Amino acid sequence: MTSTPMKSRDWDALTAALKGIEIITDATQVAKLSQDYHTFSPILQAQLAGKTGDLVIRPANEAEVLRVAAACVEFKVPLTVRGAGTGNYGQCVPLSGGVILDMTRMQNICWVKPGIARVEAGVKLAQLDKKAREIGWEMRMSPSTYRTATIGGFIAGGSGGIGSINYGLLGDRGNLFALRVVTLEDTPRAIELRGDHVQKVNHAWGINGIITELEIPLGPAYPWAEAIVTFESFMAAARFGQALADSDGMIKKLICITAWPIPSYLTPLRQYIPDGSHAALLMVAETSLEPLADLVREYGGSIAYQKLAQDVGKGFQLAEYTWNHTTLHARNVDASITYLQSIFPADKSLKVVEHMYDRFGDEVMMHLEFFRVGGTAIPGALQLVRYTTEERLNEIIRYHEEQGVFIANPHVYILELGGRKKVDVEQLEFKQMVDPYGLFNPGKMRVRLEHDL
């Protein structure tokens, strides 16, 4: 039931069927819009090199999406959905050509109410934030790419980020209220999924539906201050991070802990961070700056930099040096650097963090991001790895896994092999219904339902 390459003449028929909808056929443009940030991984870079769609379609609304869906079904053309292409797993790189469905024109904010908003999939996170802040709210969590990333892309390809220290991950119940998805059935339709049913499509890389609209909860918009705190000892920095994460009386949004030499890659921040120092990059509510000073004192750190919410537009945005932007900046200095994505065990003593820090030294530079999992703040990590060979990278991954570290391997392009590790039967069943011809982002899943093979 997989798709077969379309004869060249069929493209004309498909294009004709989509009259009035924006279509990009320029090869350079199409190649560009077939990319994402999988290039952070030398392995994916090699595996996905040259993979490109045949054309890009940019629908302006759901009606156009339905027309595109109908055409793809009619001509049996693979369809790969993309937002802004800020993912790192090759989520929106098409393996079998076909149509790239670029959702970035669908930027309608349907409504924003206290605590909740409904938007089209192509709305940028920063754009919703701006609108929501007018009434005192903001996105609960955002990736470090919030300026460019779309909400639909974040839901389909992301998992959490800045704010996850409060609200956990996107997949946690209550962090996504509704999804509206267009199918690739014989007669495509839009289906509204609410409550637990959103999990059928959440973080599924567009393999089982085109997300057109989303209803998402918002969090109260505190005036967020930014701060850099430096430490002479990495473990003091890490323990400070855990303590801040566990301080229920202090309001925070971001706890990023970087071991030296990572700060040396963060150029505009360098002036604040002494050579050899380890740095905590933080966002806390302005009202929590006073208790923060006490906590910093307790852990022997120094507040090296501070910016109040009113100055948010001035200078750099600290958040854009955290999460996977840390990797981006490091790679700008040294392109041989790659990264891991890890979840350390819930253990306040940070024993395993310390062990890995000691064991791998400069080869695996420690970069912790604290976030909540099932009510407990734990250190996630996006360690920077000095890449040598695939064998060595896998050896490092294996060693981490043996010590109880969960690795959401960012060097694979198969959905189940990354953060998932297991097959989501509910998602597969939904896929079977909405994608009878296997046209959605083909090749990104290793497993299909048994009766489907």
Add this chain to the structure above:
Amino acid sequence: MTSTPMKSRDWDALTAALKGIEIITDATQVAKLSQDYHTFSPILQAQLAGKTGDLVIRPANEAEVLRVAAACVEFKVPLTVRGAGTGNYGQCVPLSGGVILDMTRMQNICWVKPGIARVEAGVKLAQLDKKAREIGWEMRMSPSTYRTATIGGFIAGGSGGIGSINYGLLGDRGNLFALRVVTLEDTPRAIELRGDHVQKVNHAWGINGIITELEIPLGPAYPWAEAIVTFESFMAAARFGQALADSDGMIKKLICITAWPIPSYLTPLRQYIPDGSHAALLMVAETSLEPLADLVREYGGSIAYQKLAQDVGKGFQLAEYTWNHTTLHARNVDASITYLQSIFPADKSLKVVEHMYDRFGDEVMMHLEFFRVGGTAIPGALQLVRYTTEERLNEIIRYHEEQGVFIANPHVYILELGGRKKVDVEQLEFKQMVDPYGLFNPGKMRVRLEHDL
């Protein structure tokens, strides 16, 4: 250095020195204002029976407090501070007579800003909430007595409550920004304590300073919905409570789990709770009602009652059937009932909760209140105990302690023997400075500094 009874003629001199300040001398009134809710404990009831102050002084502002302090020092009169008298440990029952300092006239809300407020000590919690909600904020946590309790009394004699599932306890760093306290030195003065220094006076029962003003953080005011969820199995209700507490994507303020027959004591709630059912009494953000329904389904419960924020003024306030109001309502039906205050171990399997529920059955009726301790949501409990003898009560307490349950014994009137268990040297040192004559609420501490004995 303890105080000695004042000769009767000295009262006239003291009263004369306080001309213009409201003084109550009527014996009935004084006796009434020497009481709190220690009567929930048959043991404290007996121990504190007949303890009363000599007169009550009701200062209108800090200047008057300073005059009262000076007079008490001059005449070496014990001084016991009280707010609304809603405590349960006899915190504001004077053991050696003297002056009762009733702070309830000091109701000035100095200012309210986003996320923070400064108030005089006698402001009622509900009063600040009302003011703060005008700009979208509210108290982070409140006892179930929020309608009558004062903020000063809550800080001095309370520890947490409704909202502690988000922000932990009052003693956690960041939950109290500043305290202004008047001393009983030879020349009394007002001292401002900020940051970690507030811990010198926080929850010290007024043994080392008269709190006149406080600066406290606020939390964002969600539209809170109330809900009652019923369960056929108590452990299903308890596990549901833990799961809701750990659901980072769901916004909640109150998770109270009551085992049958406790619901039978909560008269206005009875119509919603079938006989023999166990009930969760909840406050969640309105936007979390939809995911709540999914969570309830997962744990096999039934939503029996729901009230939206707009109807907050109608019918009963669910919060007033939780925390120690549960005990109040039960005692209104059966005055032989008393209670415990417990913190169960952080263990998501709730093994010890289950063990105690099975072991004590109807004698110790399980009443859980979930709150955060150091970043982890755990079940606290205010179990209702069918009181027989002091020996049996102590046996029950001892058994709990042996199984790893922390008991903040509400049957003692000594500061260190209740929730504290240990001596706070910082508070003792501060006491030594501000109370050289040992006039503050004498007899409520067992330990003094060594060089002080």
